[in-house]
Amino acid sequence: MAIVATDRAVFISVGSNLGDKLDNCLKGIAALTESGKSVLLGTSRFFRTSPVDYMDQDWFVNAAVKIRTTLNPLDLLDKLVAIQRRMGRKADTVRFGPRVLDLDILLYDDRVIRTPRLEIPHPRMHKRAFVLQPICDIDPTIIHPALGKTVADLLGRLDDDEQQIIPLENQPTLL
Numbered sequence: 154m155a156i157v158a159t160d161r162a163v164f165i166s167v168g169s170n171l172g173d174k175l176d177n178c179l180k181g182i183a184a185l186t187e188s189g190k191s192v193l194l195g196t197s198r199f200f201r202t203s204p205v206d207y208m209d210q211d212w213f214v215n216a217a218v219k220i221r222t223t224l225n226p227l228d229l230l231d232k233l234v235a236i237q238r239r240m241g242r243k244a245d246t247v248r249f250g251p252r253v254l255d256l257d258i259l260l261y262d263d264r265v266i267r268t269p270r271l272e273i274p275h276p277r278m279h280k281r282a283f284v285l286q287p288i289c290d291i292d293p294t295i296i297h298p299a300l301g302k303t304v305a306d307l308l309g310r311l312d313d314d315e316q317q318i319i320p321l322e323n324q325p326t327l328l
Contacts, residue, residue, distance in 0.1 A: 197287030217287030
């Protein structure tokens with residue numbers, strides 16, 4: 154199946170829990186737009202977030218960004234993987250474990266894509282406060298194309314008291 158880009162709006166999750174976490178996230182966001190094929194349209198606040206699934210690790214810094222891109226979804230995925238590697242991310246030895254930088258495509262316009270390499274919307278985004286709250290910061294009315302609910306509704310229905318998400322006190326300005 155050919156996946157074609159048509160200058161779409163995309164939401165990307167950004168996170169780090171190794172080294173200078175905030176700086177890693179900022180460098181990852183900057184690298185998204187360096188080729189000129191993507192433009193930053195919006196950013197969320199940055200949050201300190203507790204780990205999910207694999208608990209024996211440091212807390213993360215997480216945010217979300219909205220970009221406009223001419224890259225098709227698989228080319229964008231390749232770009233994100235290249236940025237992560239350039240920032241020092243190695244192959245994950247522990248699923249959901251520590252990482253210097255994590256960039257995930259959450260939404261690619263209103264498309265639903267299922268390939269062996271890529272699932273959009275991100276398959277766990279509706280279960281993650283550290284994903285939903287940052288998207289709500291940018292636009293709480295965005296509709297999850299597979300579930301038909303707004304991200305604000307999904308966040309409000311999240312029933313997981315273990316997930317902690319705390320806004321950083323000193324927020325960087327990106328736009």
